[in-house]
Amino acid sequence: MKFDLKGRIDSINASEIEKEIFDSLPDDEQSPVVLNAENLEFISSAGLRVILHIKQTHPNLKIVGVNSDVYEILDMVGFTEIMTVEKAYRVVSIEGCEEIGRGANGTIYRIDSDNVVKVYNNADALADIQHEREVAKLALILGIPTALSYDVVKVGESYGSVFELLNARSFSKIIANEPEKIDWCVDEYVKMLKKIHSTVVPSGKLPDMKETAVTWAEFMKDYLPDEAGEKLCTLMNNIPHDDHMIHGDYHTKNLELTADEVLLIDMDTLAVGHPVFEFASIYNAFVGFSEYDHEIIKKFQGFDREKGIEFWNKSLSKYFGTNCKAKLKEVEDKARIVGYTRMIRRSIRRGGLETESGKAEIALWKDELLQLLEKTDSLVFNVNELEIEAVKENLSDVQDYVTGYLEQVNCPKKQIMQISVAVEEIFVNISSYAYAPEIGRVIVRIEISQQPLTVSITFIDHGVQYDPLKKADPDVTLSAENRDIGGLGIFMTKQIMDDISYEYVDGKNILTLKKDI
Numbered sequence: 001m002k003f004d005l006k007g008r009i010d011s012i013n014a015s016e017i018e019k020e021i022f023d024s025l026p027d028d029e030q031s032p033v034v035l036n037a038e039n040l041e042f043i044s045s046a047g048l049r050v051i052l053h054i055k056q057t058h059p060n061l062k063i064v065g066v067n068s069d070v071y072e073i074l075d076m077v078g079f080t081e082i083m084t085v086e087k088a089y090r091v092v093s094i095e096g097c098e099e100i101g102r103g104a105n106g107t108i109y110r111i112d113s114d115n116v117v118k119v120y121n122n123a124d125a126l127a128d129i130q131h132e133r134e135v136a137k138l139a140l141i142l143g144i145p146t147a148l149s150y151d152v153v154k155v156g157e158s159y160g161s162v163f164e165l166l167n168a169r170s171f172s173k174i175i176a177n178e179p180e181k182i183d184w185c186v187d188e189y190v191k192m193l194k195k196i197h198s199t200v201v202p203s204g205k206l207p208d209m210k211e212t213a214v215t216w217a218e219f220m221k222d223y224l225p226d227e228a229g230e231k232l233c234t235l236m237n238n239i240p241h242d243d244h245m246i247h248g249d250y251h252t253k254n255l256e257l258t259a260d261e262v263l264l265i266d267m268d269t270l271a272v273g274h275p276v277f278e279f280a281s282i283y284n285a286f287v288g289f290s291e292y293d294h295e296i297i298k299k300f301q302g303f304d305r306e307k308g309i310e311f312w313n314k315s316l317s318k319y320f321g322t323n324c325k326a327k328l329k330e331v332e333d334k335a336r337i338v339g340y341t342r343m344i345r346r347s348i349r350r351g352g353l354e355t356e357s358g359k360a361e362i363a364l365w366k367d368e369l370l371q372l373l374e375k376t377d378s379l380v381f382n383v384n385e386l387e388i389e390a391v392k393e394n395l396s397d398v399q400d401y402v403t404g405y406l407e408q409v410n411c412p413k414k415q416i417m418q419i420s421v422a423v424e425e426i427f428v429n430i431s432s433y434a435y436a437p438e439i440g441r442v443i444v445r446i447e448i449s450q451q452p453l454t455v456s457i458t459f460i461d462h463g464v465q466y467d468p469l470k471k472a473d474p475d476v477t478l479s480a481e482n483r484d485i486g487g488l489g490i491f492m493t494k495q496i497m498d499d500i501s502y503e504y505v506d507g508k509n510i511l512t513l514k515k516d517i
Contacts, residue, residue: 001026001033005040009047018050025058033058038065038088043073055083062086086126089154092117092162100170101253102300103266106160113167117153117160118266125159126152132161132268135206139267142199142245145192146264147256166259171252175311176302182311188262189255190318193278196264199245201272209246209273210239216341223348223366228373232341235379239274246271246278251285252301252311276379279316279331280338286312288339291368292361320383322404326397327386333372334379340369377441390431390442390461398427398444402457405446411455411517419455422493422513426459426468429490434463434509454498458512466509467502469494 003021025033033054055061062084066074071087074080094109094117101108105128106120120128133149140146149161171185217236221229247254248269256263271277286308290297294305301308316328344365352358381387386401388394402423406416423444430442443460468490494500499514 001031002036003034004036004038007039008042009040009050010042010044011046014044014046014050017047018053021050021054022057025054029058030060031058032060032062035061035063036065037063037067037070040066040070043070048073048077048079051079051083089152089159092153092155092160094119094155100168100173100256101266103249103254103269105268106266108265110165111162114164115162116165116168117155117162118149119155119160120158123158128268129159129161135270136267138201138205139199139245139264139270142201144196144199144245144264145261146267163265165256165263165265168256168258168263171255171257172301172303174257175252175307179303179307182307183314185252186311186314186318189252190315192255192262192264193247193250193315193319196245196247196250197275197278200243201245203243206245207271208241209248209271209277210236210241212271213239213273213277213338213341216345219345219348220341223344224370228370231373232337232369235337235373235376236341239276239379242274243272244275246273246275248278248281249285250278250282274380276334276338276381279335280342282315283312283332283335284339284343288336288343288365292364293357321408322401324386324397324401324404326388326394327401330387331381333376334381337369337372337376337379340365340372344369382445384446386444387441388444390427390434390440390463392428392431395424395427395431399423401444402446406455409448409453409455409517415515415517418496419457419513419515422496422515423457425490425493426511426513429468430459430461430463430509433466434461453517455515455517456512457514458510461509462507463509465504467504468511469500469502 001024003024005017009017035051035054051061051063063074063079064086065088066085067088071080071085074085079085092111094111097109097111099107100110100116101118105122106118106125108116108118110116118132122128129149129152136146136148140148147163147165149163151162153160153162171189175182175185214233214236217229217233220232223229224232247264247267248271249266254264254266256265285301286297287305289300290305290308297303297305297308313328316331317323320327320331322328344362347353347358347362347365352362378387384405386398388397399420403416403420406419411419427442427444434440434442440461440463443458445456445458445460447456447458448454449456471490493513496515497513498516499512501512503510
């Protein structure tokens with residue numbers, strides 16, 4: 001039930017207004033009652049008593065559209081603490097305004113040279129606006145450079161948050177208009193991304209992205225073969241909890257360059273979780289969403305699909321500090337599983353199965369997802385790990401990964417060569433015997449420790465239990481004709497490395513090589 005309050009409510013007319021309202025109130029005391037105060041200019045204590053009486057009889061009372069003077073009175077007497085009181089909002093028009101950003105929950109427009117407004121898709125967006133203001137403030141406190149909203153306004157049938165962004169340009173606009181600056185954009189984009197991912201968020205302050213992603217996987221069980229659906233849910237559930245921040249909608253329209261400062265905007269998707277969720281969203285923005293219709297990225301980001309793929313590849317390489325194709329493909333494939341899951345669900349919920357183009361798009365993503373699920377056992381990745389099939393043909397990828405990592409820490413060339421010899425011996429040994437005659441996977445992990453500066457390279461496989469350190473060393477004093485063929489690989493590895501250890505834990509062979517640099 002809604003009532004309009006107009007003009008003045010004072011000692012002269014309060015009784016009349018109270019009778020008029022109470023004569024129309026619903027019998028059910030729990031029914032919501034809304035007092036629209038858009039045209040209320042004045043209220044005295046007599047009018048306040050009317051409101052309090054309504055609140056006592058119908059506790060589900062809300063007052064909306066309150067001007068600042070009346071709001072001050074209501075706040076002074078504590079009404080804003082005991083009932084919902086919503087201020088009247090300044091009306092802003094976006095007609096003819098430039099769109100500078102678009103996210104999952106709203107679109108950002110420049111309303112003048114100094115200010116932008118984010119207009120929310122949800123018409124009843126006040127709770128969403130409050131959430132974004134709170135998480136943006138939290139991010140700023142935790143060291144993430146962002147703009148804070150200073151006003152809430154009415155825009156058409158929805159609401160918006162107003163931010164000061166002086167002459168800001170999105171990274172999308174920079175890439176579209178100045179393509180020669182793409183590498184600079186990649187550097188700044190990754191720098192900000194690493195800052196986000198290194199930020200630990202106090203428990204309970206942001207939603208857990210894993211919980212949301214698990215619901216995506218559960219939804220997909222009705223649209224995938226039983227085995228694939230169960231595997232997808234298992235993979236999502238097995239992603240460990242992570243208290244580090246992720247943005248959740250991190251693309252080049254949400255990074256703004258204002259003066260010489262880079263600011264992150266569109267903060268309502270902030271969450272905590274493993275970086276795989278972030279990279280899934282990034283993959284979707286630059287590659288996935290435009291995989292079927294290549295024009296989508298042009299409409300959304302302002303540059304073409306080729307530029308989007310270039311930006312994705314360069315950003316991935318920059319973030320992980322390697323050009324190793326195997327490592328980058330490992331991360332991409334895991335991100336794609338999460339990304340396709342999200343896109344398929346989103347499309348189905350928006351009626352994608354009701355149009356021919358929607359069905360074709362979903363079929364494309366679904367086929368890719370099923371192929372990836374067949375060869376993926378975990379969605380987790382680490383910056384310092386490479387997971388790859390244990391076949392000799394992948395040796396060069398492993399060597400590239402290890403060498404690239406060692407070069408980053410300025411390891412001397414002689415020691416890089418020695419370590420490469422040891423890596424080849426161990427990887428080829430695993431490829432030849434661990435899973436024969438089948439093919440399995442191996443994780444190669446690199447860690448650097450200080451004092452003394454030491455490189456540790458760990459090989460982890462789920463193959464046949466085998467401790468190569470138990471094999472007797474060959475007698476290198478024998479003549480060529482008296483020597484056994486083979487056995488030199490492990491011996492050389494022992495001589496080259498400063499320490500080698502082996503353990504078998506939970507069905508895994510774990511061999512670690514260490515070399516002081």
